[in-house]
Structure formats: structure tokens, C-alpha cells
């Protein structure tokens with residue numbers, strides 16, 4: 001262990017700063033941009049309910065575990081894992097948590113920065129009065145024009161990456177803390193103003209009905225996976241970001257209450273964003289399932305028709321940019337801290353190298369929305385799934401089934417793999433490592449337990465409920481099936497078009513169950529756990 005009380009990268013001045021920084025990481029495009037549009041795509045209420053359940057049963061327990069690991073290790077996630085593994089005398093395979101996390105951070109930030117670039121470009125559009133008196137057509141055209149111009153997207157993506165690298169270079173205390181303190185509260189206030197507008201001028205009742213009345217027939221197994229993935233994404237979990245911030249947390253602060261505050265604020269912001277956006281969507285006859293453009297079409301429409309909208313609109317997108325900024329720095333911090341430790345180099349050099357790689361990856365996302373939008377991965381066709389295809393060719397091949405063809409662009413693929421696979425997998429490993437890999441008394445000590453009852457509840461949930469929940473959602477969500485997803489059922493023949501998938505799903509389930517029982521049995525054989533050891 002490097003140093004039990006302090007990390008070489010700095011320390012938060014007090015517990016409040018940790019809450020601010022972690023909330024700054026959690027609250028971002030995930031809440032304001034992604035949550036509303038995936039809620040729209042997955043049918044509303046039932047999806048929101050699954051998302052809330054995932055936050056409570058999986059997100060919060062894993063967040064507590066991540067903070068505790070970070071504070072115990074006091075280094076970058078990769079080296080923290082190495083120390084914790086040797087402390088616990090656990091197997092080297094657990095190192096995957098650190099490495100996979102750093103990779104996930106790279107991949108996520110590469111597209112995150114492009115979307116944050118959209119928000120930056122909207123600051124100018126709104127300030128210039130582009131949307132004054134706008135109707136739906138104009139708002140839609142503005143958005144598609146922006147997507148159709150790769151050089152513009154590239155420019156904003158570059159600016160955002162430079163901003164992010166700028167904060168990271170200055171280090172944890174000076175850079176991260178000062179940026180967040182003012183902006184978070186301001187964002188909150190502006191969201192409330194927007195809701196006030198939406199309540200007065202939008203279709204608020206319809207929005208509340210859509211977001212909170214659960215209709216489970218709309219919920220597919222894949223939707224549940226997306227809800228789980230989003231719980232990780234929105235709380236910044238599963239890749240070491242929160243672990244890296246936990247490393248800078250003062251030793252005496254209580255982890256449990258801190259985590260509740262962060263998760264509560266994050267969830268609140270997401271729900272508020274939904275309540276600001278959906279009334280406008282319904283009042284203007286927009287499609288809730290419009291996808292990634294939902295925020296960028298609905299809100300400019302509202303600002304364009306609101307008194308002072310030019311000013312408030314520009315301000316809103318400035319705040320969205322800042323929320324994205326404070327999240328982006330947490331995506332790059334784990335890799336930067338590691339590079340500083342590993343190469344004994346300066347923060348500035350480490351940041352420049354890493355930011356460049358991420359910027360370069362981001363070019364793929366820039367082109368996903370224009371020149372490469374026709375190239376798709378995992379295309380669903382009537383004849384099965386194709387790993388890679390050209391959408392326009394598929395449409396020509398299946399003229400009668402055009403509406404059922406689906407595929408993932410490069411951006412969709414990155415989003416899917418990171419949020420729905422890498423983060424939950426990272427979370428699963430974190431839960432198992434803290435639950436079964438680390439020594440009980442180390443975990444207990446790190447948690448600064450004041451109320452043993454709360455500790456025990458958390459420990460049981462983390463060991464048994466969280467891993468099983470993630471496992472089940474994985475198995476159900478990754479392998480299409482008929483009972484959840486009626487689309488796959490052929491109405492005429494009543495045959496499930498994915499019957500061949502049922503078998504691998506069962507086999508996968510059995511394997512996971514065996515491995516899981518194996519881990520539990522093995523851990524039970526360890527010498528008695530106790531505080532005295």
C-alpha cells in the first residue's frame with residue numbers, strides 16, 4: 001500500500017468536496033441527454049421502474065464497494081487493485097477490474113466528448129437566436145444539419161477534449177474542485193426553471209403518465225439490460241472512476257451516507273430532466289423514441305418560444321457542457337493517474353498522450369452520424385444476425401421487411417459494449433471482489449462502521465443480491481428470446497424465431513450458477529472471519 005492516509009495525487013479538502021466531485025462525475029450527459037432518450041425508446045414507466053430498482057439493488061451497493069476499495073488502495077484503480085489483491089492474497093485475475101476499467105473509460109469518453117460537442121455548438125446556436133419562434137421542422141433541421149457536417153462535429157469534439165485535458169493537467173485539487181462548486185447548483189436551478197415552463201406550456205400530465213405509469217408489456221429483456229447498464233453509466237460505476245475519486249477521500253468520512261447523497265442527487269437530476277423534456281415532446285407531437293436527438297430537438301423548441309429563451313437556452317447548454325465536463329474528467333482520471341505512477345512522468349505529459357488517443361477514437365463517433373451511418377454492426381435481418389453490414393444494401397435485399405431491420409452504428413456499438421457489457425461486468429467483479437475476495441475485517445475497518453446493521457445489510461446485498469441480479473439480467477438481455485420480446489414471435493405460425501438461442505441461454509445460466517456456487521463454497525471454507533485477525 002502506497003500510503004495509508006494520503007494519495008500522491010492529492011486529497012480532497014473535506015468530505016463535502018468529495019460529494020461534489022463524485023456528484024460532478026455522476027451528473028452529466030447520462031442524466032440530461034441519455035436518460036430521457038432511452039426512457040423514450042424503451043417505453044417509459046416500466047423502464048424507469050427497472051432503472052430505479054437497478055440503482056437501489058446494484059448501483060448503490062457497488063458504489064459503496066468502489067469508494068471503499070479506492071480509499072484503501074490510495075492509488076490509480078489499476079495499482080489499487082494490485083495492492084488490494086496482495087493484501088487479500090487473492091488471485092491475479094482480479095486485476096482485470098483495473099485494466100478493463102481503464103479501457104472502458106477510453107471508449108466512453110471517445111463518444112461522450114462528441115456528444116458534449118453537440119451541447120457546445122448549441123450554446124452558440126441558442127445565443128444567436130437561431131431558434132426564436134422555432135417550430136418542430138426548424139428544430140429538427142438544425143439538428144440534422146449539425147450531424148451532417150463532420151468537420152463541425154470534429155471541431156467541437158476537439159475543443160471539448162482540450163477543455164477536459166486542461167482540467168486534468170492541473171491536478172485534482174486545483175482543477176477538479178474549483179470547476180464543480182459553482183456549476184452544479186446552477187444547473188439544478190435552471191432545470192427547475194425549465195420544469196416550470198414545461199408545466200405551464202407543455203403536456204405535463206401526459207409526461208407524468210408516460211414516465212411513471214408502468215406498462216410491463218412494453219418491457220423487453222434487452223430493456224432491462226439497458227436499465228442496468230444505465231444505472232452503472234449514470235452513477236459512473238464499474239470502471240474505476242469512483243474508485244479513483246475514493247482514493248482522494250479523507251479516511252474518517254463515512255462512505256455509506258456519502259454514497260446515498262450522491263446517488264440521490266443523480267437520480268433526482270435524471271428525473272427532473274425527464275420532467276422538463278417529455279411535456280414538450282408530447283405537446284409538440286414529437287416522438288418520445290426519437291433517439292439521441294431528443295434533448296437537442298425538444299428543448300430548443302421550448303426555449304425558442306419562451307420569453308428570454310435566447311438567454312436561458314444558451315445558459316442551459318452552457319450548464320450541460322459543464323455537467324459533461326465534470327463527468328469527462330472522471331473518465332480520464334484513472335488512466336492518467338496510472339500513467340503518472342507507471343511511467344513516473346508528469347501529469348501534463350500523461351494527460352496529453354491519453355487525451356490524444358481518446359480524441360482519435362472519437363473520430364469514429366463523429367462519422368457514425370454522417371459518412372459512416374450506413375455501416376452497421378450486429379444487423380438484425382429476417383435471416384438472422386449479421387456481424388457487419390451496409391444498411392442500404394440490406395434494405396434493398398429485404399424490401400418488405402425494411403421496418404424490422406436494425407443495426408448498430410459505430411457509436412451505438414461503443415455505447416452498447418461499454419454501458420451494457422463492460423460496466424456491469426466490472427460491477428459484478430467489484431461486488432465479488434469486495435464480497436468474497438477481500439478479507440472481512442479489512443472491508444469492515446475501511447467502512448468506518450457506525451451502525452453495524454447497515455453494514456450487514458450492505459454486505460449481504462453486495463455478496464448475494466447484486467451479483468445474481470447482474471447475472472440474470474445479462475443472461476436474459478444478451479440472448480434474445482420470445483417470452484419477453486413479442487416481436488420475435490411470428491404471429492402467423494406462433495413460432496419463436498430465436499428458438500436456437502434458448503439453448504445457449506440455458507447453458508450460460510447453468511455455467512454462471514455453477515461458478516457462483518463454486519465461489520461461495522470456496523469462500524466458506526476459508527478460516528473463520530473475525531475482527532481479531
Ligand code: TRP
Nearest residue numbers: 026028029030233234236241327
Ligand atoms: N456518469 C456520467 C453521466 O451520467 C458519465 C460518466 C462519468 C461515467 N464517469 C463515468 C460513466 C465512469 C461510466 C463510468 O453522464
